[in-house]
Amino acid sequence: MARKIKLRIWRGSAKEGSLHDVEVDANEGEVVLDVIHRVQATKINDLAVRWNCKAGKCGSCSMEINGKPRLACMTQMANFEEGETITITPLRAFPVIKDLVTDVSFNYQKAMEVPAFEPPADLKPGQARMAQVDVDRSQEFRKCIECFLCQDTCHVIRDHEENKKKFAGPRFFIRLAELDMHPLDILRNRKKTAQEEHGLGMCNITKCCTEVCPEHIRITDNAIIPMKERVVDVKYDPVRWLGSKIRRREEIS
Amino acid sequence: MALTTGVFSSGRAELQERTLRTDRWWLQPLITVLVLLSFVVYATFRAFEGKNYFAEPLISPFYSPCLSTECVDGASLIGQPFGKIVLFGLTLSPALFILVFPLGFRLTCYYYRKAYYRSFWQSPPACAVAEPHKKYTGETRAPLILQNGHRWFFYIGLLFNILLTIDAVLAFRDAEKHWGHMSVGTLVLLANATLLWLYSASCHTCRHTIGGRLKNFSKHPVRYKAWTVVSKLNHYHPNFAWVSLFGVAFADLYVRLVAAGTITNFYFF
Ligand code: SF4
Ligand code: SF4
Ligand code: FES
Ligand code: FES
Numbered sequence: 426m427a428r429k430i431k432l433r434i435w436r437g438s439a440k441e442g443s444l445h446d447v448e449v450d451a452n453e454g455e456v457v458l459d460v461i462h463r464v465q466a467t468k469i470n471d472l473a474v475r476w477n478c479k480a481g482k483c484g485s486c487s488m489e490i491n492g493k494p495r496l497a498c499m500t501q502m503a504n505f506e507e508g509e510t511i512t513i514t515p516l517r518a519f520p521v522i523k524d525l526v527t528d529v530s531f532n533y534q535k536a537m538e539v540p541a542f543e544p545p546a547d548l549k550p551g552q553a554r555m556a557q558v559d560v561d562r563s564q565e566f567r568k569c570i571e572c573f574l575c576q577d578t579c580h581v582i583r584d585h586e587e588n589k590k591k592f593a594g595p596r597f598f599i600r601l602a603e604l605d606m607h608p609l610d611i612l613r614n615r616k617k618t619a620q621e622e623h624g625l626g627m628c629n630i631t632k633c634c635t636e637v638c639p640e641h642i643r644i645t646d647n648a649i650i651p652m653k654e655r656v657v658d659v660k661y662d663p664v665r666w667l668g669s670k671i672r673r674r675e676e677i678s
Numbered sequence: 679m680a681l682t683t684g685v686f687s688s689g690r691a692e693l694q695e696r697t698l699r700t701d702r703w704w705l706q707p708l709i710t711v712l713v714l715l716s717f718v719v720y721a722t723f724r725a726f727e728g729k730n731y732f733a734e735p736l737i738s739p740f741y742s743p744c745l746s747t748e749c750v751d752g753a754s755l756i757g758q759p760f761g762k763i764v765l766f767g768l769t770l771s772p773a774l775f776i777l778v779f780p781l782g783f784r785l786t787c788y789y790y791r792k793a794y795y796r797s798f799w800q801s802p803p804a805c806a807v808a809e810p811h812k813k814y815t816g817e818t819r820a821p822l823i824l825q826n827g828h829r830w831f832f833y834i835g836l837l838f839n840i841l842l843t844i845d846a847v848l849a850f851r852d853a854e855k856h857w858g859h860m861s862v863g864t865l866v867l868l869a870n871a872t873l874l875w876l877y878s879a880s881c882h883t884c885r886h887t888i889g890g891r892l893k894n895f896s897k898h899p900v901r902y903k904a905w906t907v908v909s910k911l912n913h914y915h916p917n918f919a920w921v922s923l924f925g926v927a928f929a930d931l932y933v934r935l936v937a938a939g940t941i942t943n944f945y946f947f
Contacts, residue, residue, distance in 0.1 A: 439689045492698030492806055514696050517806070520689035527691075556896035580802040584684035585814045608894050626823070627816035629795045630788055633805035646882070646912065650788050653826075653888035661826040 427452050430460060430502070433572060434482050436472065437515040441522045444512065445469070451502045458486055458497040461513070461525075473524035482638055484572030488525050489514045494637045514533045518576065523640040528554075534594045537593040538623070539600050544614040566599040570638040575634035575644060576580040581627045592624035595634035596643045601625075602648035610677060625649070685808050696808035703804035708799035709786045714794065718926060724930055725913075728771030731930075733937040735851045736863040738930040739870055743841050746772040755848075757839060779838060780926075783831035788882045789919045791825060832883045839878055843871045852945065863936060870929040873922035880911035880918050 427450040436445050438599055447468050451460050466677040467471045479498045486497040490513050519527040544553065553594055575595040576582070582589050593601070602621060604614045619625045630653075634644045642648075658665045681686075685696065697703070724731075724740050731741035732753040744753040746760040749772050763770045784790050795801050802809040817825050846867035852859040878884060889905025892898055911918075937943045 435691055435693070437692060438834075442692045444693075448934045449869070489698065489806065491700045492695075493808055509700075512700075514698065515691045517685045517693070518694050521691050535800065543683055556894075558895040558902060559893075561895075578805050580809055581814065581816060584802065584809050584811075586683050586687040588814065606893065610894075624818075626814075626818035629791065629801065629822075630793050631792050631802060633802065635804050650882045653788075654829075654883060655891060657829065658891060662829065667768050674836060 428507070430505075431508070431510040432526070433510055433512045434461075434464065434469070434472070435512075436469070436524050437521065438523055439477060442521065442524075444514075446510075453675065455501075455502045456498055457490055457495075457502065457511070457513070460502060461497060473522070473526045475526045476578070479525075482570055484570035485570045486622070487574050487577065489517060489577075494577045496572060496639050499639055509650055514575040516573070518579070519573075529573050529576075531589060531592070532571070532576055532596065535597050536600075538593065539597055540612055540615075540618075542604055542607065542610055544609045545611055548609070553609055555608050562606045562647065563603040565642060566603040568642055569596060569599060572639060574637045574639065578633040578637045579628075580620065580631070580633065581624070581629075588624070588627060591622075592627050595625060595628070595649065598625060598628070598652060599642060599644055599648040602652050605652065616652070616655045616659045619652055620660060625656060641668075664675055671673040683812070683880060697804075697806055699804070699806060703807055707800070707803050710793050710797035714797070717923060719836065724934070725773040725777055728769065730937040731773070731935045733863075733943065734853045735849050735855065736867065736933045736936060736943065737845050738933040738937075739842055739845075739867075739926050740773045740777075740930045742845050743776065745770045746766070746770070747774045748772055748800075755844065776838075777902055777926075779831065779834045783828075783835040784919075784923070786825050786828040786831055787919065788828070791914045792848065793916075793919075798870060823885060829883045829887070832878065832881055835874075835878055839871065839874050841866070846871045857945075859945055860947060861943045863932060863943045866929050866932045868924045873925040877915075877918040877922040878913065879913040879915075882915070884908055885912045899904060 430449055430451045432447045432449060433440055433444040435446060437443060447464055449460055449463050458479060461472070465474065466503070471580055474486070474497075476486040478485070481496055481499040484496075487494065488497050488499065488585060489495070490500055494516065501579045514524065515521055515525045516527045516529075519529050519531060573596060576608060579594055580670050582594060594611050598619070601615060601619045604610045604612070628649055630645055630649060635642075635646070638644060721740065724738075728748070731738040732744070732750050734752055737744065738750070741749075741753065742939050743756050743757075745758060746762065747758045748762055748769060749758060760775055796803060800809050801811060801814065817823055819841065849867045850860055850862040851857050877880055885905065885908045889895065889898065889901040892901060895902040895905070936943045
């Protein structure tokens with residue numbers, strides 16, 4: 426059965442914008458993205474919204490719903506109370522292009538700054554052999570759909586525009602961790618550069634990235650904190666440092 | 679406060695609200711502040727009190743090991759290397775000689791960091807709620823860069839766990855030091871020691887040291903196994919952090935009540 430829904434949708438550009446009230450029907454079983462599409466079809470025909478899969482797998486429909494960074498296609502209308510006004514805004518950490526669409530190119534820039542996977546030079550194609558237990562940890566991070574909800578929520582850049590230069594963000598900390606934990610990656614100094622160039626030390630492990638990740642990747646516990654500990658090994662632990670000078674260790678610093 | 683950075687930066691969606699969250703996001707940080715403050719107030723009072731911390735065979739975890747010559751008879755398990763120290767006319771209580779270690783352990787704990795950064799420092803108070811600070815450098819410079827020393831407090835914490843476990847074992851005696859007895863106090867000290875071990879075992883540094891730092895688990899099957907166990911415990915680290923904190927406070931309170939004669943330590947046998 427259809428019910429009437431009250432929405433407040435943000436409309437505007439990088440220069441100005443505001444919230445607009447709209448009323449629209451919602452049917453049983455629908456998600457927020459369905460309702461936005463109905464607004465587009467029946468009320469505001471030029472409303473800009475980005476989406477693709479409607480299955481929580483492409484990461485396009487990231488927006489903020491009642492102030493929380495979420496995927497619109499994975500947010501059930503049934504979550505909201507009868508008569509509740511639902512506020513929908515674009516991601517608030519990135520510049521607006523139009524209406525609900527933001528410019529997330531910051532993230533692509535940061536992606537390029539992470540040095541790629543580097544296998545041993547003599548490893549021929551098809552010859553890589555790895556034990557499953559050695560790649561389990563890295564595989565958790567491959568579930569990432571690049572929705573950038575974690576990047577949007579992270580207060581380091583959400584609340585401090587000026588930090589964007591020196592902070593890669595949680596999505597790229599899991600990338601760094603994935604590579605640093607990968608059994609066949611031999612690039613040196615990943616830990617050191619994580620701290621010195623990608624801004625790992627700016628993270629204060631307050632876990633908002635983990636809270637919003639739609640793939641339930643345990644970003645803070647399984648990537649950031651282990652990376653922080655690895656950084657301590659190579660940068661702030663004199664005993665480890667000495668040990669690594671005296672005998673060659675298995676790890677690559 | 680007129681911030682022009684963060685969510686109010688030019689180019690971002692123009693909105694006046696620091697958050698549009700409609701749930702009670704302030705509740706969690708508020709509870710954290712209240713609970714941690716109550717603990718700090720109680721612990722400070724007890725650390726300075728300097729009495730009612732020992733009632734043969736029970737010793738309060740705030741005062742163990744008791745290292746100063748001010749310690750009451752029988753309370754010092756590993757000697758009394760420190761003499762009487764008077765500061766500003768106040769004799770330092772034996773608790774103050776050791777306080778820095780458990781305090782430092784908890785202050786640098788990854789979980790407590792999250793808890794107090796959010797609740798006390800409001801950085802951020804909750805997810806997608808703008809923080810009130812103009813500048814933010816995280817843990818990149820002094821003093822917060824010292825958080826990287828957590829592992830040293832972890833190692834010292836293990837020594838404390840051993841001593842507090844010995845205290846619990848010694849509590850299988852009666853007030854005349856005869857073995858083979860058990861009282862409510864024995865259980866209290868045992869529970870406290872167990873919770874502290876769980877807190878340490880679930881620590882992120884423990885997880886890293888025991889196996890997390892390896893690149894190839896397959897070459898270290900024993901450490902891998904240990905890592906999987908610690909990882910499971912690690913999932914509950916926040917729970918252990920709170921329960922063990924209450925455990926310490928409760929064990930201290932129990933010993934205080936017994937030592938002050940307010941209650942008698944009931945012996946099962
Ligand atoms: S845990 Fe770190 S990376 Fe994740 S949101 Fe918080 S500050 Fe950002
Ligand atoms: S880590 Fe999670 S929240 Fe971040 S981009 Fe990937 S899927 Fe999205
Ligand atoms: S439309 Fe693909 S994740 Fe929502
Ligand atoms: S004690 Fe909490 S992380 Fe180490």
